Amino acid sequence: MAEKTETRERLTLEDFDSHEAAFDPVAWLNSRLSKSNVPFEKLDQHLASLSMSCQLLCQDTSESIELASNQLVSQLKPSARDLERMRQEASKGYGRLGDVLEGMKDADQRKRSGLRGLAEIDAVKTRVETACSALREVGSWDRKVKDCESLVHAGNLPEALGQLVGLKGVLDAFRMLPEFARKSEQLTKLQEQLLSAARRRARAAVERSSAEELRACREVFAGLQRQDEAASIANGVFLDLCERAWQSQGPGAAAGQVTLGARAVFDALAQALEERWPLLQALEAPDSEEEPPPVTVTAVKAVLTSLSTKLVEVIGDGRTGAQVDEDTANTRASMAVGLLGVYVDGFDRLAQCAALLGRWAEVAGHEVLPWPLLREVVRFVLLRPMEDDSNALAPPQKQRPSEAVLAADSNATRLLQMPSTWSRRLESQGASQLAVPWLAAVDEANAAYWRQWDRLIDTFDNTLKARSQEASAAGNTTGFDPSFLQEVMQLHQVLHDDLPAKFASFQADTMQQVGRLRSSQSESAFSTVLKEKMKDPRWCALLGIPSEASLRSAADFIEGSAGTSGVLPAAAAALARAEAKVRGVVTRCCAEPVSKILRAYPEMQEWTRPDSDEAAHGPLQCITLVPEHLFSLMPQLEKSQESSLQWLPAILEASVDVVVEKVLHIKQLSAAGAQQLSVDLEYLRKVPDALGSTGGTEAAATRLRELLETVEFLAAQQRRKKECAAQGTAFVEESRAIARWAERPLRAAMGL
Structure with missing residues (x-):
């Protein structure tokens, strides 16, 4: 069987087919030998036969490749000729396209040249027409100027305005002539004369309450593109009225005089708005007569700003001078209370005027309430009365330690019951809108009160030192005084057990009073002004009384901001510090004998x-x-x-x-x-x-x-x-x- 295969078999490409990715000759040879069943003694003969078959297959494959390549080359020659013909045709088309574009460019240049010529002809025509017009008007210019001046002097402002507008048109005809500069200067002077006359007439019309004259002046201002003149005239008239009202009270440094002067300004301003509202409408464009005119808002802002400037001159910046004598403090407090009432009532009256209905927010956004006045109000209306109450209830100093502890506990209890009194005092003065500064003042005043306990604690500390020295002088081994330790522990019990519970009630009461103050706040004009001022992110620093930190803490608590430190954080911290200080005295009292024993x-x-x-x-x-000493402390502790x-x-x-x-x-x-x-x-x-x-x-x-x-x-x-x-x-x-x-x-x- 093997011999028959060797004599007849001729390899083909299909014999090398493999299902694997790459052809493996060893695997192919092994597979071939297994299929042929060649005995071992005839293996060399069979391998020679296979080698001859492979050579014949390679020769056949080479001849097939050469025949196929010759056929492919013979077919490429017609395709190459076709490609060369296409390239030649494309070159001819490119040349023809260039000729077309060049022709379009020449046509475009000829068109532009024609348009430029037409423009030059038009410019010449315009110059000729201007020169003709100037020649026609040169004889009538002086006459028209004199006519316009006569109309201004006669008070016929609308006709004078029309004549001036005509002259402006004539002035354009002289632009190409040497007389243009002189005539332009004449026209400018004439315009200033008309504007000055309109200003005088408008001011006199406001003072005489003449609406017709104001309308005529308004037309002149509009024609001269000077719309701001209306607001300027209104500001001047209102400022003069309020200045006379301020001077009528003869204001000086006295609190009563300043308060009366401010009240007179508010009364004069409100009366002027009520009486001159139709006149103010006449200063506005016809389409805005149904709404309060902006000129009214501007005038009110100007008057209130002027009043703020006068008050700041009297008050100062409101930051300094906190430590003053009693008479000065009472004077400043009286002034602050009086001015607070004046502003609350004055803002309400202004906001109810027909001239400002629906427009009070525009006024409130201005500096109509000065920060120094707010600082005085917070200091002397809110903070100082609280400080006076806390100072009156400060721990006594000239009593035995045990008696001082009982008195201090009683006074602290009375102080911690006062939030309702403080809130009612604020409401009675019509300033419940100051809830945030009120809460900050409560925090600061209460913290200052707990800091006053340091003097009582220092009394115990000094007593401990004195008794220790006496014991050392007397030769006492330990210097321990159980009765004194009991007194110190009594003080600690007050600060650790009694007062924290009462302080928690004080915090709850303060929160309740804040809620009541906020709920009682009506949308008054004063509250609107405060809200506008507190929209400034720097308002805590700008107010700064009682302190920026306490104001920020109070605002965050009321607004429910994240990270708030709770109600009355400064007071809580001061109370905790006082308790820790007393704890230190108790500790030193117990440890002092150890120092004596080991001296x-x-x-x-x-x-x-x-x-x-x-x-x-x-x-x-x-x-x-x-x-032994430490064990002896156990029963007392x-x-x-x-x-x-x-x-x-x-x-x-x-x-x-x-x-x-x-x-x-x-x-x-x-x-x-x-x-x-x-x-x-x-x-x-x-x-x-x-x-x-x-x-x-x-x-x-x-x-x-x-x-x-x-x-x-x-x-x-x-x-x-x-x-x-x-x-x-x-x-x-x-x-x-x-x-x-x-x-x-x-x-x-x-x-x-």
Whole structure:
């Protein structure tokens, strides 16, 4: 079978077909041999046959490729000729297109040349016509100018305006002549004469209430493109009226005179608006007679701005002069109250005038209410009465500590019941719109009140120092006074338990009063002005009374802004600081005896004992007195409203601070002294656990442990150093993490 295959088989391309991505000759050969079943002894013969078949297949394939390429080349020659013919035709078309474009360009240039000629002819024609017109008018120019001047002097302003408009047209005819500059100057002077005459007539018409003359003047202003003249005349007339009203009261520095002058200005302005409303309408265009004219708004703004300037001259900036004598403060307060009432009533009356109906918001957006006046109002109408109330209820100073605590508690209770009184006082003065400054003033005044408790707390602190000195002079070992501790703890109980509950009620009452003030605010003219002023993002800084921070905090709370610190944050913080200060006095009162017990501890002889002395068998007696004192405090601490465990952490920490201070003041420590110090510290380290480790005593225990470990490590290094010196070897200190805060003084004491 194999021999038959070898003699007849001829390979074709299909024999090399493979389903895989790449042809593998080894796999093909193996597959071929497996199909042919060739024995091993005839393998070489079969491989030679296959090699011959492959060569024949390659020869056939090469001949087929050469035949196909010859056929393809023979077919490309006609296509190449066709492409060359197409290229030639495209070149001819491109040339013809260039000729067409060149012809269009020449035609366009000839057309432009024709249009330019026509334009030059038209310009010449215009110059000729202008010259003819100028020649016709040259004889009548002077006559027309004199006629216009006569009309102006005669008061016939509308006809004079028409004559002036005609002259402007004639002036264009003289533009090409040398007389143009002179005649233009004549026309300008004539226009100024007409404008001045219209101004005088309009002002006189306003003063005489003549609407017809005002309409004539309005036409002149419109024809001269000077519409702003109407507002300027109205401003001048109203400013003169209000200036006379201000001067009629003879205002000076006295509060009553300033208040009367401001009230006279508001009355004069309102009366002028009511009486001259038809005249103000006559100054406007006919299509705006149904609505209040802008000229009215402008006049009102001008008058109120002028009044603000006068008040600022009297008041000042309102920021300085907070610390003044009683008479000056009363005078400024009276002025602020009076001016507040004048502005509230005056704004309401102006807003109800027919001339300003629906237009008050346009007036309110101007500087019609000066910031200095608002500062005076907030300081002397809101803040100062609250401060007077808090000062009257300040903790007493000339009483025994125990009596002063009871009196201070009673006074604080009375003060914390006053928000309703303060809010009613504000409403009675017609300024409930000042809810935000009122809340800020309550916060600041209450915070100032709690800061006054510092003097009472300082009294206890000074008493503690005085009694400590007396005990030291009398030789008292501890200087501890249980009765005084009881008085201090009574003060702390007031600030920690009683007053916070009352202060919470005070906060709730204040929130309720703020809500009532805001709900009682009608859309008055004064509130509209305040809202416009507070739209300025800088209004807290511009007002600045009682402080920018308190105003911002009050505004954020009322508006419900995110991140608000709550109601009365400054007062709450001041109360918390007072409580913390009293807590510190209680702590010092309990820890002061420890300082007395250990006052001679750094200079004791035990620290310099020779190393040959026997080892320490127990703590020193003064050290054993420390826990005895702390244990003696427990019954008295347990009598307070707080658990004794709440006091222990602070007392232990203060006592440990005393111990650490005394230890670090030891000047010299021998090896025996260091051993004694380790025994003392080990004894004290167990005190926090003995007193109770239910929480808070970890800091004191950690501090004692770190100090003890530092002493033991340095004592060991001290002994090694002496041993190395005795043996004549170099001393190298061991490396270990110790308390850095205690390392340097202890090293100095041990000679390391």
